[in-house]
Amino acid sequence: MSIILPVEHSTRTSPIPLVEIRRVRKSFGAHQVLRDVSLAVPAGTVTVLLGPSGSGKSTLLRCINHLETIDGGRIIVDGELIGYRQSGHNAHEMTPRQIARQRRGIGMVFQRFNLFPHMTALENIIEAPIGIAGRPRTQAKTRAKQLLDRVGLADFAAHYPAQLSGGQQQRVAIARALAMDPKLMLFDEPTSALDPELVGDVLDVMRELANDGMTMIVVTHEIGFARGVADQVVFMDGGVVVESGRPEDVLDGPQRQRTRNFLESVR
Amino acid sequence: MTALEQTRNELGEDATDDDVVAIPLRRPWRWISAALVLLLASAFLYSVLTNPNIDFAAIGEFLFDQRILEGVALTLLITLISMLVSTVLAIVIAAMRLSSNPVLSTVAWFYVWVFRGTPLLVQIVLWGYLGLLYEKLALGIPFTAVVFWQVDTNQLITAFVAGLLALTLNQAAYSSEIVRAGMLSVDEGQREAAYSLGMSPLYTFRRVLLPQAMRVIIPPMGNETISMLKNTSLLSVIAVLEIYTQATVISSQNLKQVELLIVASLWYLLMTSVLSIPQYYLERRYGRGTSRALPPTPLQRMRRAFANRRPGVAPAPETKAVSVI
Numbered sequence: 001m002s003i004i005l006p007v008e009h010s011t012r013t014s015p016i017p018l019v020e021i022r023r024v025r026k027s028f029g030a031h032q033v034l035r036d037v038s039l040a041v042p043a044g045t046v047t048v049l050l051g052p053s054g055s056g057k058s059t060l061l062r063c064i065n066h067l068e069t070i071d072g073g074r075i076i077v078d079g080e081l082i083g084y085r086q087s088g089h090n091a092h093e094m095t096p097r098q099i100a101r102q103r104r105g106i107g108m109v110f111q112r113f114n115l116f117p118h119m120t121a122l123e124n125i126i127e128a129p130i131g132i133a134g135r136p137r138t139q140a141k142t143r144a145k146q147l148l149d150r151v152g153l154a155d156f157a158a159h160y161p162a163q164l165s166g167g168q169q170q171r172v173a174i175a176r177a178l179a180m181d182p183k184l185m186l187f188d189e190p191t192s193a194l195d196p197e198l199v200g201d202v203l204d205v206m207r208e209l210a211n212d213g214m215t216m217i218v219v220t221h222e223i224g225f226a227r228g229v230a231d232q233v234v235f236m237d238g239g240v241v242v243e244s245g246r247p248e249d250v251l252d253g254p255q256r257q258r259t260r261n262f263l264e265s266v267r
Numbered sequence: 268m269t270a271l272e273q274t275r276n277e278l279g280e281d282a283t284d285d286d287v288v289a290i291p292l293r294r295p296w297r298w299i300s301a302a303l304v305l306l307l308a309s310a311f312l313y314s315v316l317t318n319p320n321i322d323f324a325a326i327g328e329f330l331f332d333q334r335i336l337e338g339v340a341l342t343l344l345i346t347l348i349s350m351l352v353s354t355v356l357a358i359v360i361a362a363m364r365l366s367s368n369p370v371l372s373t374v375a376w377f378y379v380w381v382f383r384g385t386p387l388l389v390q391i392v393l394w395g396y397l398g399l400l401y402e403k404l405a406l407g408i409p410f411t412a413v414v415f416w417q418v419d420t421n422q423l424i425t426a427f428v429a430g431l432l433a434l435t436l437n438q439a440a441y442s443s444e445i446v447r448a449g450m451l452s453v454d455e456g457q458r459e460a461a462y463s464l465g466m467s468p469l470y471t472f473r474r475v476l477l478p479q480a481m482r483v484i485i486p487p488m489g490n491e492t493i494s495m496l497k498n499t500s501l502l503s504v505i506a507v508l509e510i511y512t513q514a515t516v517i518s519s520q521n522l523k524q525v526e527l528l529i530v531a532s533l534w535y536l537l538m539t540s541v542l543s544i545p546q547y548y549l550e551r552r553y554g555r556g557t558s559r560a561l562p563p564t565p566l567q568r569m570r571r572a573f574a575n576r577r578p579g580v581a582p583a584p585e586t587k588a589v590s591v592i
Contacts, residue, residue, distance in 0.1 A: 067459055096468050104465030114460035117556045118478045128464035131474060160556035173460075180464060 018043035018184060018215045019064065024073035026059060033059045035239040036073070041232070043183075046216045048226040048247070051236035052262055057219045060236070061186050064217065065106045066099050077106060078183055104132065107177030111189040113169040115161040121148065121172045122157040125179045133180060140179070147175035151205050167198030171205055178209075185209065187218040221266055227251055235259045325526040329517060330533065338513030339534050345427075345509060346496045349434040354488070356435070357442030362472065364447055375443070382440035388501055390437055394429040395505035430502040438495060445487045449480030481553040489546035493539045500531075510534055 019041035026034040033056045041047045049057040062068040064075055066083035074091065075082040083099055084091035094102075116124050125144035129135045148154050151171035153164075161169050170190055177185060187206065191199040203225050210216055210229045220226065226233050227247050234244040235254070243250055243259045254260045315321065329335055364375035382390070398421040405417035424432070453476050461471040500511035508516075510531050518527040551564065563571065 065463055067462060100462070100465050100467045102465075103463055106463070108460075108463035110456060110460060110463075112454075112456050114454075114456040116457065116460070116475055116479075118482075118553070119556065127474065128466060131470060132465050162556055176464070186463075 016043060017041055018078055019217065020074075020076040021060070021064070022074050022076075024060070024063060024075060025071045026056075026063060026068065027071055033239050034063070034070075037236075037239070037241055038073075039234060039241065039244070041184075041215060041217060043215050044213045045231035046210045046218065046229050047232045047234060048230040049217065049219045049234050049236060050221070050223075050226065050250075050262070051242075052265075055236040056239040057236045058188055061108075061188050061217060061219050064184075064186055065103050065108055067108075069093065077102075100132075104128075104180055105182055106184045106186060107180060107182035108186040109170070109173050109177055109188065109190045111192050113161070113166070113173045113193070115169050115173055115176070117161050120158050120160055121153065121164070121175075124161070124172060125176045128176070129179050144175070144179060147178055148172070150208075151175050152201065165198060166194045167201045170194065170202045174202075174205055174209070183215065185214055185216045187216065187220065189219050189221070191220065191222060223251060223263070223266060235262065237262070320525070321529075322523055322526050325521075325523045326529050326533075329514075329523075329527060329530050332517070332530075334513045334517060335510060335530060335534070338508060338510030338531075339538070341507070342496065342499050342509040342511075342534075343538065345431060345434065345499045345502070345507070346492065349431055349438055350492050350495055352431075353435045353438035353442055356439035357446050358477070360439060360443035361446035361450060364443065365450055379440045379443060382437050383444075387433070387437050387498060388504065391430065391433040391501055392504055394424070394433040395426065397424050397429060426502075426505045426507050429505055430499075430507040434495065434498060434502075438491065442488065442491060445484055445491070446480065449482075449484035450476060452483045453479045478553065482550075482557060485546065485549050485553060489543065489549075492542055492546075496538055496542065497535060 017040040019039070021037060021039040023036045023038055024034050025032070025036060037056070037060055039047075039060075049061065051057045059068055063070050064077065064082065069083065074084070074086070080102065081091070082102060084093055086092075115121075116127065119127060122141065122144050125147060126137070126140040129140040129143070130137055145154070145157060148157055151174055153168055153171055153175075156164060156168060156172070159168075161172070164172065174190075190206070191202050194202065199222070203222060206216070206218070206225070207229055218225070218230075230247045232244060233247045233250040235242045235250060235256075235258075237258050243254060243256050250259065251263065254263060360375045360378060363371040364379070366372055366375075401420050403417050404420050404423060405414045407414035407417075457475055457479065458471055461475040466475070499507075499509045502509055503512040503515060506512065514527040514531040515524075518524045548564070
């Protein structure tokens with residue numbers, strides 16, 4: 001099972017947080033999307049972000065790899081401040097090149113897959129390892145084939161995204177993110193755009209990934225996945241963390257009315 | 268009673284008599300209009316061919332004249348260079364226009380505004396007169412006497428260079444808008460996906476966004492290339508010896524204006540026809556991944572058509588009525 005992950009990541013539930021989010025604030029114009037959000041994600045654990053649409057969970061996820069800038073607070077991944085260089089009380093935004101370097105260690109999977117349509121599945125996977133990480137072509141190809149095999153798509157290397165189903169595309173997208181050997185994987189509603197019968201395959205791949213000890217932050221409405229896989233469930237609403245804790249506590253015995261209402265509505 | 272049976276009963280037909288031959292709609296107007304067009308076309312052709320004022324021998328004589336052939340070569344050379352350079356320039360201008368840097372995007376906007384807003388003919392003449400505006404061109408530090416290199420304008424900017432500059436800079440303005448439209452057609456998620464993999468903005472532009480934009484960019488660029496080929500004739504105003512200028516030079520000597528215009532037109536038609544071939548293959552190249560199967564090349568299509576016509580291929584088997592109900 002160590003095909004996907006380098007050995008150093010496979011220590012589960014270690015006490016050191018890999019991701020530390022402290023008092024993050026973010027507004028789109030006058031609308032405040034994140035209000036002092038704080039969160040810690042220990043290495044090797046799975047955190048599921050739940051909440052109604054507009055609660056800020058996707059924005060928070062996108063702030064973690066600096067696809068969105070933040071207005072205040074800080075996000076630290078593996079000891080590194082993301083997107084900014086701090087001097088005194090101010091944090092100065094990094095150059096695009098420096099940010100790109102930080103993003104290499106953080107994989108992301110999108111709701112709409114976002115595979116590169118002009119490249120085959122294999123080319124999608126090897127593009128960044130060869131072009132960005134500078135790996136030799138043969139090595140990148142071998143690894144890409146292992147990853148495709150791992151997500152159950154060994155025979156689809158030469159297929160273009162348009163020739164794959166949604167579920168297959170999403171699994172290629174996961175393989176593509178894994179090819180950069182990230183220490184953290186972000187999933188932004190990875191199954192929301194899928195036909196119901198295709199959701200299972202994608203969740204299976206994510207479950208295996210979690211079992212391998214990958215640190216994951218997942219925005220999803222799949223309560224079953226949260227219950228079975230998550231180490232921590234975080235419920236957000238109106239730009240704040242309403243409640244967080246172990247899945248059995250948050251999902252089965254929510255303390256707050258807002259959490260209870262939400263869980264009622266998705267059940 | 269099923270709906271089908273009901274229909275049949277209404278039609279008063281025997282329900283078992285399903286062996287009906289379907290005949291497509293007859294379209295007599297197609298034949299009538301074709302005959303009419305043929306009549307008009309042959310009348311026109313006859314009037315041209317029997318016209319005593321057209322010297323057909325002269326057309327044949329000058330079609331492969333040395334000067335005409337040199338003109339053709341120069342026309343192709345100018346088209347090739349201006350299209351290549353202007354496309355590179357257009358990509359830079361489009362990237363500037365789309366950039367979040369307000370200085371760059373304003374400069375790009377201004378460039379397009381100026382070069383698209385004035386007639387090409389005027390621009391050509393202006394570049395031709397550059398020597399009157401600036402006697403010498405120099406490379407140095409502005410507002411000081413420091414000069415590293417300087418040259419006589421008319422020596423550097425020959426008619427050929429002036430023509431190239433005019434066509435290239437004008438075309439870059441048009442092409443940049445085509446490139447920009449292509450870039451805007453690419454989904455924002457593509458950029459995000461590229462960024463999330465650690466790609467820099469430049470790398471993302473080059474490897475992810477531009478190849479996808481090419482699909483949208485190529486058809487209008489094919490159009491622009493054909494326009495460019497024909498616009499080279501405007502360079503006759505600054506005496507660049509491309510095909511149209513050559514044709515007028517010859518006709519000013521032998522006074523066979525119409526014949527030489529026909530010679531030039533035949534060459535233009537040939538060149539524009541040939542130019543649509545690379546466009547097809549480029550479209551095919553950048554269309555990868557957009558549809559489930561690539562369209563066949565003309566060669567493949569020919570082979571397939573030939574294979575279908577080969578004798579011995581069995582005709583489609585006769586369909587037998589199958590009882591559905």
